[in-house]
Amino acid sequence: MLDERILFQMIVKLLDENEGHAIFTRHAYLRMKERSISVPDVYEILRNPTYIKKESESKDKKFVEKYNYRVMGKFDWSVVISVHYPDNIIVITVID
Numbered sequence: 001m002l003d004e005r006i007l008f009q010m011i012v013k014l015l016d017e018n019e020g021h022a023i024f025t026r027h028a029y030l031r032m033k034e035r036s037i038s039v040p041d042v043y044e045i046l047r048n049p050t051y052i053k054k055e056s057e058s059k060d061k062k063f064v065e066k067y068n069y070r071v072m073g074k075f076d077w078s079v080v081i082s083v084h085y086p087d088n089i090i091v092i093t094v095i096d
Contacts, residue, residue: 004052007069007083011046014089022046022081022089031094037077042091045073046081055080068092 015022020043024032032042055068067085072078077096081089 007052008049010083010085011049011071011081011089014083014085014087015043015046017086018088022091024091025093028091028093035077035094035096037075037094041075042079042094045071045075045079046089049073070095 022043024039024042032038049071051072053070055070067083068080069083070078070080077094079094080092082092083089
């Protein structure tokens with residue numbers, strides 16, 4: 001597993017290189033709507049995490065055995081992302 005600091009730097013670099021944007025799955029948008037979580041709040045967590053850990057479980061075959069992480073921040077919920085370095089970050093879901 002990557003060092004947490006290096007992973008944080010990769011996330012910020014990918015966001016910066018993609019004009020501050022990540023790719024959101026349909027599932028992520030549905031969960032965000034259910035939980036009243038905004039896109040800016042997701043980016044707040046991605047840019048200012050308090051904790052990042054490896055997330056090994058995924059029901060979606062596209063994300064099995066990928067670099068998936070749970071990112072936590074100042075909110076009571078977390079973001080699960082898949083890092084596709086050097087191309088982009090995919091927001092898989094938000095969990096409360």
